[in-house]
Amino acid sequence: MRNNVMQSTALLSGAFIDRLRDTLRAFRHRNYRLYFTGQAVSLTGAWMQQIAMSWLVYRLTGSALLLGVVSFSGQIAHLLVTPFAGVLADRFSRHRILVIMQALAMIQASALAFITLSGTVAVWHLVVLSLVLGIINATEMPVRQSFIIELVGDREGLANAIALNSALFNGTRMIGPSIAGIVIAFTGEGLCFLINAASFLAVIAALLAMRIAPGLRDNDGRSVFERLNEGLDYVTRSVPIRSILLLMALISFMGLPYIILMPVFTSVVLGGGPETLGFLMGATGMGAFTGALLLAMRRGSAGLGEFIGRSTLLFSLSLVAISFVRSVPLALPLFFLTGFGMISSMASCNTVLQSIVVDDKRGRVMSFFSMALMGFAPFGNLLAGAAADRVGSPVTIMTGGILCAIGAVVFSRKSGEIGDALLGAAVHTLPQRAEIIPD
Secondary structure, three states, X not given: OHHHHHHHHHHHHHHHHHHHHHHOHHHHOXXXXXXXXXXXXXXXXXXXXXXXXXXXXXXXXXXXXXXHHXXXXXXXXXXXXXXXXXXXXXXXXXXXXXXXXXXXXXXXXXXXXXXXXXXXXXXXXXXXXXXXXHHHHHHHHHHHHHHHHHHHOOHHHHHHHHHHHHHHHHHHHHHHHHHHHHHHHHHOOHHHHHHHHHHHHHHHHHHHHOOOOOOOOOOOOOOHXXXXXXXXXXXXXXXXXXXXXXXXXXXXXXXXXXOOOHHHHXXXXXXXXXXXXXXXXXXXXXXXXXXXXXXXXXOOOOOHHHHHHHHHHHHHHHHHHHOOOOOHHHHHHHHHHHHHHHHHHHHHHHHHHHHHOOHHHHHHHHHHHHHHHHHOHHHHHHHHHHHHHHHOHHHHHHHHHHHHHHXXXXXXXXXHHHHHHHHHHHOOXXXXXXXXXXX
């Protein structure tokens, strides 16, 4: 009897270890391990800065509208700059571009820390520095998304790496806001900005330590606008790509503005302070982390089209439910579900796009994805800020959730075509942008 129990335990342990190895298969690549480690530190600092920025704006002004204005200045560049960044990603070294962008972001965070700690900060400073960071992020985001293939090199590794990146992004969302809430309560916002500036050293060091082989680049003499038009034509002709981008644009415009309303919702509706805001953001991050981890455990991309529709619907209905709560204990599980549905939808869309896109247009397609995800958010934030000043944050959040739910239902009708595109892509070998140097 005892031997049978021991054998069963050993089998279960072996199965668990095998599943864990499969879930973490992207870590077989040295470059990806470096990237992941550097990003873990840097993203924690970035989340601290985001929470501190929102709280600082609201503390200085008490205005939901000005929260929207500052957020608008930080995101408008995604609509104007990101498409051209995609052209850069397909033409020049993505690795080199990332190093430059991280260094510039470190300078921005340092300036923000200086003016806040010196007591000279004003709202217009925050608007200008948000605009600067927005330009940096708009350039960096599509480059970073399309750089992943150079870290892992195969279709299976790519899907797993995207899911693990999402898990990392949202794992740090649990940690960063919670730390920021405590730091703000005891020392103020300036230290959060200083910590973020220092965190960029980790990701810059990781990038410089990578061994990236030079790959072929598309340098045939065509102009930037010719390359941009080629990418736009490719996107508009594909029903799966077009459907995903439209869904992401809707979520960005009507759903994600709930984030910039969280200081107002926390203070006015729930009667909480920065610690409460940190806990709510942490709950969102926990839900998102859980969703991303489940995606990393998936084997293959079958059924992702239907999964995107269901995840978006979960995100949308959770927002509607949040609009009715008036206590922190009830809000925490709903924010968990919001984060779960949000990242499950976004990461799945990212995986589908990168699985079906041809490699020589990867940077441009991911730039349109970044533009859909971030480029419409500033207009949504302005609208949400203005609406919240008039009708309150609960009604504003509820309206966004209802409209996103309608979008999820419409998108679900296209899930069959997305499945066909994934099936067609699975029978082709994913071309490599660059030789993957053996670890």
